[in-house]
Amino acid sequence: MFLHVDLDAFYASVEQLDNPQLKGKPVIIGALPGTRRGVVSTCSYEARQYGVHSAMPVEAAYRLCPQGVFIPPRMKRYREKSREVMAVFYDFSPDVQQISIDEAFIDITGTERLFGPPETTARTLKAAVREHTGLTVSAGLAANRYVAKIASGMSKPDGFCHVPPGDEAQFIEQLPLEKIWGLGDKTRKKMHDAGLYTVSAVKNVSLELLEHILGTAGAMFVYNAVRGIDPGICTPVPLSRSISTEQTYEFSLYDRYIIDTALMELAGTVMFRMLNEGWHSRTVCVKLRYDDFTTHTIQETVDIPVATEQALFTRASRLFDKKYTGGGIRLLGVGALNLEPESTPVQQELFDDGNKKLQTVERTVLQLKNKHPDLTITKARLLSRPETDTE
């Protein structure tokens, strides 16, 4: 049996917990009103009553709910709180699979002797989370992860939904297509275009026809999902890893020097994480989004992993040049793909052209940053930009 547990309006709830005056008020986490190009990250249930929701531009949220309390995210605090919650989960099972900052799957198979029947375990766990962290969760209980995941979303907030073994198909059948996890706007539109509007309609269609509409992988996914069979969306071990960062600018970028400065900053962020987490990468990626929202990416794989911030920046800048066709840029991103553990043996450069020295400098700075988190060490060129705390 699997539990899927999901924290209710997580960021907003943490703010209300840390500042009890916010309890019962519409709390909106995201960019502050007046910020161009900012969106809502999470909002409290009080704010949802005004029609505010995640991913909505903050300006729209402000129009709907001007009395709302707008708060920029404090990711460090949320991560801390997330760890507390996960620790409670581990009290119930060694098999906890965290899938985002605010949700996890917990395999509670064979824990009856300790905690009683699964339903009782679920309720005990909900109470334990509340007692130890002050937060409420919604839980879904089912014989597979996929159904548990959908079940947890059924009775938010502070909800619990149990789908007994054998009832999976029946449970899924009565849901609107919007509730099918993994089936987004674009795919739903394709289904509609094919005349399919309900789960049972989709079930009546052959796998071959689905393949025609969605392609092989998509068809297989939907075919299983609508039958309550786990389509295997949550692979326990991810096949690849990447680290990336991106930034939407309030005012679009045109100037080449400013663009390079921005790329340098992004490269710094990515390299900092890569070194800290002990990864290597041979593939660098640059993302650019123009004013008209068209988005392009360009990536390049090399034989020798990128070892320094400087090298990452140089590659990023070159890739940018290759792709850029002129015009205003609202977003820039830099990423490292196909990450491998640092210990993976790699082809070494035959001659040291100053890289070693640079690497030493950068690693020293990294150690300083880690030792003194409050200390800001940065390139002079990046000085004018304020520090931000975003995910």
Added chain:
DNA sequence: TCTGGGGTCCTAGGACCC
């Protein structure tokens, strides 16, 4: 409502090799 940021996975095509 002019649309964030960090991720993963899939697809289709191309290069290259045997």
Added chain:
DNA sequence: TCTGGGGTCCTAGGACCC
């Protein structure tokens, strides 16, 4: 000569999720 099939790696874009 106008051409097979399998396999791997890489690339760009797109869909989706929280």
